Amino acid sequence: MSLQICDLHARIVERPILRGISLEIRAGETHAIMGPNGSGKSTLAKVLSGHPDYEVTQGSVSLDGVPLLDREPDERARMGLFLAFQYPCEIPGVSIANFLRAAAQARLPEGESLSVTEFYQKLYHEMDALGMQRQFSSRSLNAGFSGGEKKRAEVLQLAMLRPRYGILDETDSGLDIDALKVVANGVNRLRGPEVGFLIITHYQRLLDYITPDFVHVMVAGRIVQSGGPELALELERRGYGSLEERYGSPNLSPLAETGV
């Protein structure tokens, strides 16, 4: 059981961004991808989830053995892929509860309808666990939310939808330390042998609260270094400068071709 990415190349318009990413996230593992701005971290998240702006030019991705890239974004989500957005959209007029009901309903076999009572029990259970006020669920999704509220709403959705693989795209950006802890605790609660996580972050800070099993460094569309949690600390000390100097050119990439 794994989310397996093999030699993934992708571009937006004519500009190549991913230049051969290979990575396997097994169920139960938490991987972190770090890297400087513009290295393609967020692009990887969007390509995996099927954002229409990006075109895959080479490579494959499979989720528990099932090819992913020829599926529509909503099918990928129902297969068990979840993306916590860096900038969650505001959807005026659609309450969090109604949005999640639609998402839960979409996961039921055709012809079956959601038990509203059970849905709300589950929703309130998860909200309690995240320390959220219940009336939060009747607010329009992300509309007028603070940065912290948006990220909490993402984690609530993650908890409600229980994906097989969760991707967190810069979930720490714009969060103060208290909000960061709430979000991290929310994610830690969901970790377990059945779930894989990919945490995309610029800073090491989030990894103080969600300890990854593996850390990868991405530069110029490739993974240039992989290691354990200690790698994150090292990067925090040294910065990305020397790695960018070494791997910044698309023509030089010892690791991308072999696949780490």
Next chain:
Amino acid sequence: MDLPKRVITEAPNGSAKPAVLPAWWKEIQDAAWIDYERLPMPSRKDERWRFSDLSKVALNGCTAGVPVAAPALADLQGYFSSGEAPSLLFANDALLFSRGLSPEAREKGVVFAPLLEAATKEADLLQSHLFQERVGLGAEKLESLHRACATAGAALYVPAGVELAEPVDLSFWMTEAHAATFPHILVILQENARARVHLRFSSTNPRGGFACSVQELFVGPGASLDLLTHRNWAEGVCSFDLASIRLSRDASATTFQLNQGGSYTRTESRSRLLGPGARSVMLSATLARGRQEFDQRSFQEHVAPDTKSDLLYKSALYDASRTIFAGMIDVDPAAQRTDAYQSNRNLILSHDAEANSLPGLEILANDVRCTHGSTVGQVDPEELFYCLQRGIPLAAAQRLFVLGFLTDVFARLEDGKIKSALTEELEASLR
């Protein structure tokens, strides 16, 4: 466009009608026939019919007085008995069911009666108000046709200082595809009176029909009227609903319409702010699907100073549907310190759908605040992707957006029960 001459008087029960009409009404009717025949057919060359698909404006052989068949009668009985409010239910212009006012309301002098009954029992009141207003936003010929044919409908009269606690329900149905209906709604609120009216236009048959209704709403000094119209004609129905509301000093009115169904639906809404301090809120939420066309024309007429009008019309368009909004804010030289707002927003869900928006202003006073805006847009691709990423399929995601977009209009209503009933109804029809 086919609107044959005198088709209505040739209808099966046409001969029965004049017998029950008072002389003054009969005179109005005869004059209206002459007007109807004299007035030109709507034309695309007329600015007030710009963008309208006139091929959809047709009587299609529909006639008044079509009998109501037993199964439809049973359906309507079921619908009627589910309510509790004072109400009148008409089908094909025949009054089928009625539930009167509470004894308290009657004691206070409130009148809620079918027009024909009111015309004899409250002759002076009706004679001085009925057919006195002209909406005149383009459909004059149809308005005349209505006058010539209308006998169904209701009068609501609330005397000075009386607050009608319960809303009154009025519903007009068509049960057959060849039925025509000409409902008339007359509301007279005296000084500081208060009333709520729920109006429904609907069909029990799934095909066609022709409807031409007129609303004359008189809101006296300091009086307040809430009027909610739910329009859901069957596929194939061509309908007109022409409304004029007169607001005296410090009067206020909120009119709301939820539009669904029909083939061609034209609404003309005129708010006449005649007394200082008058206030009119005009709201509309339209769900357009298939090949439906909703043609909405509005007129915010500021005659007196210190008046306020606020219009919000929103439409969600699926498939090959079309909408037209043409609104005008008109400020007389004397209407200083007018505060007028007009907003038309359209959400397009299909490449074949078409929204036409023509906001307008004509300001002859110098100390005013008037703003208008219109938008025609599609679902934001990033918002759509967000929904898809949560596993919500495209059609369900679009439903969410439409619901969010239109319930934003419901949010402007004060009555929480109404808001949730409307939301439920919209949700059900989107399912």
